[in-house]
Amino acid sequence: MKFSIITLFPNIIETYLSESIIKKAIETKKITVEILDLRAFTTLPHGQVDDYQFGGGKGMVLMCEPVVNAINSVKTQDSFVVLTSPQGKTWDQAQARTFSQTKKHLIIICGHYEGFDSRILNYVDCEISIGDYVLTGGELASLIMLDSIARVVDGVIKAESHLNESFENNLLDYDVYTKPVEFDGHVVPDVLLSGHHQNIDHFRETSKIKNTLQKRPDLIDTTTMSPVQLDILKKLKGE
Ligand code: ADE
Secondary structure, eight states: OOOEESSSHHHHHHHTTTTTHHHHHHTTSSOOEEEEGGGGGOSSSOOEEEEOOOTTSSSEEEEEHHHHHHHHOOTTTTTEEEEEEEEEEEEOOHHHHHHHHHHHHEEEEOTTEEEOOOOGGOSSSEEEEEESSOBSSHHHHHHHHHHHHHHHHHTTTTTHHSSSSSTTGOOOOOOOOOOSSSEETTTTOGGGGSSOHHHHHHHHHHHHHHHHHHOOGOOOOOGGHOOOOOOHHHHTTTT
């Protein structure tokens, strides 16, 4: 899968890509990332990409021309164009998975300053928000999209790592522990030391449902739960 990120701050994106799992995914050619510096696409002097808004008001607004030029420089029939914006649809794990499976080339435009000329929306396929708060720019939003999509691209991390992770099957992950067995009076549950795989599986299934009930009850969807999970849910609710 290919990502083209259009930004006023290429260094922010480059720094993130130069570390960890994303770096490895690029090196092993599981994903390709190109960074486009928006200022390279303006025809105005001094790399100008924004201007005052018509009608008056505070702040500079991103102009259409550099953004559309940047999109057109990389767009093919396989491209899907996203604009990061607090007005977009809220990003989640299900969309990350869908994008990883259905998009060959994602062009992400990092919104900036006080906003963008609304006519830019004629050139994008969708607006994405990463949550109900306002950032100073779209760079973090674009990296969050890139990271969450890249880690579910086949081969980037081990398939089994995805089996129980949070948000898969609408449940949060189970509790995990490592050495030492006792820390400051807090002990690892006995069952995890028992070597009894069936009991361990049951403990983990219960832990997932307990965590979801306590921390994110809004995620519980009984239509997607197995009979064993439904049984655990009933017991936890004391039904
Ligand atoms: N730009 C500013 N705030 C944003 C948000 N919440 N999501 C995506 N892009 C943004």
